[in-house]
Amino acid sequence: MVTKLRLDQLSPRLGKMVSAVPSKYFKVLYNEIIVWMGTTLEGNTQKVLSNRILKRRTGNLAATTHWHDKMSGKGLKLLLLSQAPYATILEEGGIIKPKNKQWLTIPIKGNKGPLTPSGVTKKTAQEYKDDPNEDTFVMKSKKGNLIIFKREKLKTKTNLIPLFILKKRVRIPPKRWAFKAINDSLPELKMKVLSDATILGKVVVEELKK
Numbered sequence: 378m379v380t381k382l383r384l385d386q387l388s389p390r391l392g393k394m395v396s397a398v399p400s401k402y403f404k405v406l407y408n409e410i411i412v413w414m415g416t417t418l419e420g421n422t423q424k425v426l427s428n429r430i431l432k433r434r435t436g437n438l439a440a441t442t443h444w445h446d447k448m449s450g451k452g453l454k455l456l457l458l459s460q461a462p463y464a465t466i467l468e469e470g471g472i473i474k475p476k477n478k479q480w481l482t483i484p485i486k487g488n489k490g491p492l493t494p495s496g497v498t499k500k501t502a503q504e505y506k507d508d509p510n511e512d513t514f515v516m517k518s519k520k521g522n523l524i525i526f527k528r529e530k531l532k533t534k535t536n537l538i539p540l541f542i543l544k545k546r547v548r549i550p551p552k553r554w555a556f557k558a559i560n561d562s563l564p565e566l567k568m569k570v571l572s573d574a575t576i577l578g579k580v581v582v583e584e585l586k587k
Contacts, residue, residue, distance in 0.1 A: 415444035417565055422457070422558040435497055437461050438554075457555050470551030480543040482525065489529065489538045502541045513540065 419442075426439040441460035466473065475481050482502035484491045491499050502525055505511045512528040523543040529536040 414562065415446070418457070418558060418562045419444050421561040422555070425554050425558045425561070438464060438467070457558075464555075466549050467552045468555050470549055473547045473549060474545065480523070480545065481547055482541040483544055483547065484541055485524070485539045487539065489536075491540050505540060515543070 422442055423439055426442075438459060438461040442464065443458055445456045445458050473481065484498050486492055491502075491505070493499060500508070505513050505525070505527065512530075513525055514528075515523055515525055518524050524539050525541040525543065526537045526539055529538055
């Protein structure tokens with residue numbers, strides 16, 4: 378799955394700057410600006426994803442997110458592509474619901490829980506269930522939530538360790554990681570475009586001065 382984020386839609390300012398460039402300058406724009414901006418944007422994206430906005434866990438989002446440009450009859454499209462299936466919902470926010478199962482299983486933090494210190498899930502709820510060495514069961518909490526526990530048998534007692542909370546839906550707040558990376562890149566882009574004003578034309582300069 379490839380997530381496509383239209384940079385000119387995420388940042389109207391960037392969209393204005395790109396659309397202001399006459400089509401005859403697109404080749405120069407690509408050689409002088411777009412490749413340079415792609416490198417700048419990817420660098421800023423890595424900074425944003427390194428515990429600045431999102432806590433870094435697997436590093437999959439950062440590793441699979443790349444700059445891409447596409448020329449069509451309607452002009453130049455500037456895209457941020459990611460192989461991470463959750464890239465869009467982390468950017469825009471939304472509600473997650475289970476697709477093939479009855480419940481979402483949300484890992485619970487704890488020293489003996491299913492998460493590593495960096496927040497990566499050690500095992501899924503299904504893997505806990507299928508593991509013959511794990512003794513798991515579901516119980517309703519005092520607040521009415523269904524929770525998957527595991528029994529930890531010690532010499533003198535048995536501890537109940539909460540692993541996952543079961544939910545029908547979860548709302549993910551927008552993180553705006555791509556928007557932040559774009560905005561961080563715009564000052565450098567503006568300086569670059571202004572420095573090449575004689576090449577890119579007066580239209581771009583006038584737009585940037587507004």
